[in-house]
Amino acid sequence: MTAATALPDEIAKFDALAARWWDPNGPMAPLHRMNPLRCRWVASRLAAAHGRAGTDLGGLSILDVGCGAGLASEGLARCGAQVTGLDAAGGALAVARAHAEAEGLSIGYREGRPEDLAAEGARFDAVVALEVIEHVADRAAFLAALAALLKPGGMLFLSTLNRTPRAFLLAKVGAEYLLRLLPRGTHDWRMFVTPAELGTEARRAGLRVCDIAGMVPVLGGREWRESRDVAVNYIAAARKD
Template structure:
């Protein structure tokens, strides 16, 4: 196994493949936050691609840890040319089937970023949304993402801060009290603060260009909104100069 993934994490998300597209299933929180994530990425990607976040034609985007394709489809619907990459074979199969049913042309591949980087692939933007808190080696993962990004491009990450509040809401609350996520989805010790992520990104040749918090509105699994509050969920754009 390569440095950025473990068999246990791959198997955990592969087992959810059949339920990934159920908006009331175990991936309901991802369905709820996905419009915010995709809109945020599109807004920060648009200036280099015509200025309209709703029309990203010509932009090449890699979605690392794409699962069954929630974010990949979101960016493809905005006109981007999307490649989806995941190490979980059942998730990739579900992604391909759903994209075909929706008439979307997305290039889904099974594998890990270091494998694709070895092929010399480069993209305008690389996304890894709700992924970095699951990888075995964050430094190696960030270096692989940077290597897949063309100079002047952007790496987009969304993840969870390691705070008392994130333990209460994203771990204990979401998995054990409200049961919004399957138990064992997250390991709080693997959450990463913005300061830690910024320092690790710099060592990988990336710099923080923008950061926002993401917070749910109203009922559990309701819509999410952008916020200055990064204590639990946040999304960040990392520029590759």
């Protein structure tokens, strides 16, 4: 494995959580609570880009990069999309396949990296990479690979953490050490990405950021809502022109 977009230590870290990925009260609890907002945000904007109302993604092809055990993949498949999930963590993918089958969902899961899939000539209406870019070895190479996987006019959706003092206190110290919402070592604050950095690096990959929103917890963290506050968690959409 080369280190173009995949860090072996990061892969192993999330693969170790595979068995508890679908436990809504387990180590992935924050993602479970955030996932409805993420999927709704992605689906509504992608549907609108194709002249559709609501979250109708019927027939559209989506690649979920860094899919883990399939939280977002299943959410988008329920909107009618033809979803392919891609991850380098084989254990998580085994859990994803079993869970999708039990739910009666047809999702194609593949083990590998986005640059490998791009080299095969695969192209999609949309690519999503949610809470992934802050874990990759080379953001420029990662974004270039994601851009290559898009059809002309296709859309890329990314969610990540802003590199701010507040994000360090809340998403790193608070979530991992004080509240223990996430396993210690889940994040490296130095790898968090500012919206300005993301916009610049996306442009270099041939993508134009067209929408961005903050994501903030409410009701004691049991739910998440869209916000103008991007100081900690945020989600962005970019188009391949």
